[in-house]
Amino acid sequence: MTLVDPRRDPAAAAPVPNGFGPMLRKEDGRFVRGRGRFVDDIDLPGMLHGAVLRSPYAHARIVSIDTGGALAHPKVRAVITGADLERRGMAWLPTLSHDVAAVLATDKVRYQGQEIAFVVAEDRYSARDALALIDVEYEPLAPVVDARRALDPDAPLVRDEVPGRADNHVFDWEAGDAAATDAAFAAAEHVSTCDLLYPRVHPAPLETCGIVAALDPVTDRLVVHCTTQAPHAHRTLYATLTGIPEHRIRIVAPDIGGGFGNKVALYPGYLCAVYAATITGAPVKWTEDRSENLMSTSFARDYHMHGEIAATKDGRITGLRVRVLADHGAFNGTSQPSKFPAGFFHIFTGSYAIQAAHCRVTGVYTNKAPGGVAYACSFRITEASYLVERMVDVLAFDLGLDPAQVRRKNLLRPEQFPYRCATGWVYDSGDYPRALEQALEMAEYAELRAEQAQRRAEYERTGEGALLGIGLSTFTEAVGAGPKKQMDIGGLGMADAAELSVHPDGTAELRLSCMSQGQGHETTFAQIIAHELGISPYAVNVVQGDTDRTPFGLGTYGSRSTPVSGAAAATAARRVRERAKLVAAAMLEISPADLEWEAGRWQVRGDPAAGASLAEIARAAHGSLELPDDLEGQLSGRCVYNPPNLTFPFGAYVCVVEVDPGTGQVRVRRFVAVDDCGVRINPTVVEGQIHGGLADGIGMALMEVLAFDTDGNHLGASFMDYLLPTALECPSWELGQTVTPSPHHPLGAKGIGESATVGAPAAVVNAVLDAIGVRHADMPLTPAQVWSAMRGRPLRTDLAVR
The missing domain is CATH 3.30.365.10 (Aldehyde oxidase/xanthine dehydrogenase, molybdopterin binding domain)
Known part of the structure; x- marks a missing residue:
């Protein structure tokens, strides 16, 4: 007896009943064999390596930065400071909360671990060794670490670079009905009170953040491999910050070893690597170590x-x-x-x-x-x-x-x-x-x-x-x-897209704007398409994480994958199914109204033997079948889903x-x-x-x-x-x-x-x-x-x- 490997012969694999149900993850085969491809696995010809110099102080004025010693290192190709970025208009990075953050500190450091300089060298070890050759003179300042002291009149001012700022206040916000609530408390038989702290914690993903940035000399495009949960949003931000048009930027997120929200933001190390690639003409890789990840990338709670x-x-x-x-x-x-x-x-x-x-x-x-x-x-x-x-x-x-x-x-x-x-x-x-x-x-x-x-x-x-x-x-x-009317990132509405194409052999390709960090998208989304089209999940190839191959969307976090991108995929599949119905009607020379859908095929109502499978319909849609004038050939569907x-x-x-x-x-x-x-x-x-x-x-x-x-x-x-x-x-x-x-x-x-x-x-x-x-x-x-x-x-x- 010959066993069929569904990964090699997807057409021979039986569908999971109704598409939904227990199924081994499709992506796990390569992971357990060590065949995953992560950012740190990428090694391009002539690639240089970056390292970040970080502040040992939580609060201090920067008196001077002397990079001469590092530049004298025989393997160092560049040392980037905030002054260099200022000349290119890249010194400040917009945050997702309508603030700005320093890419590399110039006037003062505001937290321990803040980025001050970026060294580019021929190998990672030389880049890190050269950090010790940069001489920074600090004037230490008193820090404010306790949030409960931050608004005291004598508290140190964190953001004194903002004209007119006199305190550490960020925002006040409220929700609910204060008057009705006060009335309820006034009439209450009992009131309990409690002070609680949800302390600062960290996602601590297995893989830390990293990037490989390169200028393609043939296409004159910036190609960025990055640990990002939101590739399209990152592309828009890079275009905004560097001035490179968006069509000349490609973001590729390969396999990602966990994100948990930590890989949503655009970090200074990313932008420094992109800048370094533009001034050296060589690919530049930066990968943070565990201490850098815990100290300086986004926390949670507090x-x-x-x-x-x-x-x-x-x-x-x-x-x-x-x-x-x-x-x-x-x-x-x-x-x-x-x-x-x-x-x-x-x-x-x-x-x-x-x-x-x-x-x-x-x-x-x-x-x-x-x-x-x-x-x-x-x-x-x-x-x-x-x-x-x-x-x-x-x-x-x-x-x-x-x-x-x-x-x-x-x-x-x-x-x-x-x-x-x-x-x-x-x-x-x-x-x-x-x-x-x-x-x-x-x-x-x-x-x-x-x-x-x-x-x-x-x-x-x-x-x-x-x-x-x-x-x-x-x-x-x-x-x-979502929906877009209530949520956006930098003015980009929180909708997501899916594109689905059925090939002439009956297999399908689904292109998603979301990005997996271990959630099993290659399996779950294949099952969604299988459920809608009645084919095997192994016959569905799921593409994600490449802005050249996927539609625009805002990425994966906040448990958006199934609620938003899953809805987009299901809707795109239903549009494909409806197009297949029109093609099947032309094949069978009957009215579309006389067809009914049954597990992967359109069949004549009342005569189940007469019909066509999705694979047969796909072949006909790509072939010489004469279709109605208003019906395009091929089988494809697209949806941009804005959740209600x-x-x-x-x-x-x-x-x-x-x-x-x-x-x-x-x-x-x-x-x-x-x-x-x-x-x-x-x-x-x-x-x-x-x-x-x-x-x-x-x-x-x-x-x-x-x-x-x-x-x-x-x-x-x-x-x-x-x-x-x-x-x-x-x-x-x-x-x-x-x-x-x-x-x-x-x-x-x-x-x-x-x-x-x-x-x-x-x-x-x-x-x-x-x-x-x-x-x-x-x-x-x-x-x-x-x-x-x-x-x-x-x-x-x-x-x-x-």
Whole structure:
């Protein structure tokens, strides 16, 4: 018997039933064989290498920069400073939040690790060695590192280059109805308050950021291979900054080893490599090391939050009021496309029917690295979800109620959808109580509470044994950045495109504007086309990441892939199918109205034997068949999809932990996750996304933090200091699901890439605090933090006093 390899003979492969269902990822074959192609694998003839000189200070005037020693190095070809970029009008880089950031510092440095100079040499080692030969004279200045001091009258001024600026204020923004909320609090039977910190964390992708920039001497084009999640947006930005017309720029994003929002922005190292390629005439590669990635590329979170929740004595929530101080670092470089300075934090009422709600967010500059990426969340929803889930637990703690009962009392009901929340967004669909009940049943919640009581009694009697904690989280995510009227990047609307062509042999090519960083696009999008056209997913080639071969779009982040690009692909396929119907009618010499679609073929209604398969139709469309005058030949379709609304996946999580009261050590014993992401295209891919997000949540809750000392020194610049979870810290995940299709998405899909990271941190924190009987302590709940919290003195986790 001869086995057929579907990757070699796609026409012989049987379709996955309905296109959707479990299927091994098509891209994994090359990855497990070491045949992936990443930016650092690219080695062009005559290629030079770049290295960045970074500031050791968080705040200092630059008195002088002497590059003579570096230029004297025999292998150094160029040293670029901010003055060089100023002469080309490239000294300042526009951010995605309508601010500007220095590419290379000229007047002063504003955070430790800020870029000062760029060395270009014949090899990477010589470039890095030459950095030590650059002599920079600094005049140290006092930094402001604590966001809570940034607006003090005597606080050091971070952005003194801006004429008329007198303080570190970035923005004030609010959402909700302040008057109605104040009235709800005035009438409340009970009010709980809590101060919370969501500390600064980092996406820490496996592959750091990198670029290879080259001028093609034949075509006179700039060709950039880059670790970017948004190739077309990067092309537009390069054109704007360099003056090179966009049609003379090609961006290629090869395989990317994780992004998580970290690879949305345009970083100074990228622009310096492009500039270096133009002045040397040679290709220039720059790849950052791990410390550079952790110190200077976009962070996430860093929100100081004050929450107030109003309720009846039996736990019915009547109002929610929030005040937030957002630390944006030295430049407002937040990678979020919404027109709201605080992103989607204003979807802060979560999964609950809270009609009286108001939040106010104030952004400030500090002497820290800029940014604030959409790190596995949709632009601040993670902070909002953490806030409301902690406040619900604080309310239950204060009233002596079961956290599950408080949630049951306040969750949105299915009949309330579509639901307009207190800040105006319309949730598309959901059955939140069903997800919660499934999670509680899977976790055996009542039995866990009985075990917890038994353990506490034993501990009080003997002083020995681990404490058991059960934490809940019921969250709503909002994904699919768009529609264009509310979201853009640099004036570019958040729509995405897909182009589909069916070849004469019946195989197809799908060209996407989004870009995978490990999400499995080559498989999932092939299944979408298979579902719509009735062909094998192995017969579909998915093209992405090359601006010469793909339509314009804004890229992949904020869990946009399926909600936006997936909708574009499905719509393009339906247009192909309708064109195929007209071709089939011409082939069969009947009216299109007499045809019906059935699993990959158009057939005559009432006579299934008479019809034509998609491959036969494609051959005819490319051949000499006489078609109606208004029908073009070939089979192709295109869609630019502007979503009518966000999609709103949701879930209910139960985390079970054991805490050693003597050491504060936390062990996650179980984690039950019930997610609803609408229609699931490939359940295996969905589960993989959830697994990664749950691990992220454990990391953020228990160990991850970018901390600084009072001089602004970065205390998490290596994986010895910035801890990430491993398999040892993660349990065997227990996954459940509900399926509530989105009514406005062509496939009913909602997206899943970021849900687990939104819901998991609160579940873990709630579990740990439930175990030790403490009302609140800030993340990360390290052993030292847990031990101190048990003794009534929680630690400050984001700032270390020297």
